[in-house]
Amino acid sequence: DAKTTQPPSMDCAEGRAANLPCNHSTISGNEYVYWYRQIHSQGPQYIIHGLKNNETNEMASLIITEDRKSSTLILPHATLRDTAVYYCIVRVDGYTGANSKLTFGKGITLSVRP
């Protein structure tokens, strides 16, 4: 799996957009970008994923640069409940058996302030 780097922390004001960056300069052509988050020691939760096109769902948007070396997770209207650790994970889809685990880094801690 390609390595990702994220800043350790950031904050934003409630109601504003939170833009969480991730660098993955060694990503290969068949690797997807996945975002999970972990709210206060709960189990990680899937947010969104993409290959090269921008993606949007009810939780967030994912913007992937044209060269695919970096991406940004956007929470359009952050709330206090979005305070969490956000993990950017890059890997090929379709793993079975061995190598099917997710590998979590340190992630980025987002603090949403009132």
Next chain:
Amino acid sequence: EPEVTQTPSHQVTQMGQEVILRCVPISNHLYFYWYRQILGQKVEFLVSFYNNEISEKSEIFDDQFSVERPDGSNFTLKIRSTKLEDSAMYFCASRRDTNNYGYTFGSGTRLTVV
């Protein structure tokens, strides 16, 4: 929305005692996992389980650990002789297919070894 259920939510045990952590994965899921998170540290993979056998395990998952899916619904993690350093949150996860966005994590069991 289907959930992965873990019990108990918190368990305190004496060093050297055996503990069994229980998980009920989502009913039509085929792949099962245990992860742990020591306080303040990363989420770490322990073991993956598919087709009634271990498909991968980490260095953490030594002879003190075992997993079982005894009745087709429960998925258990046993620690035979707990050590102080086993104190952590233990997360069970499951997924149906091979896609990386399909992981569903439970809320975790906080194990405290005294």
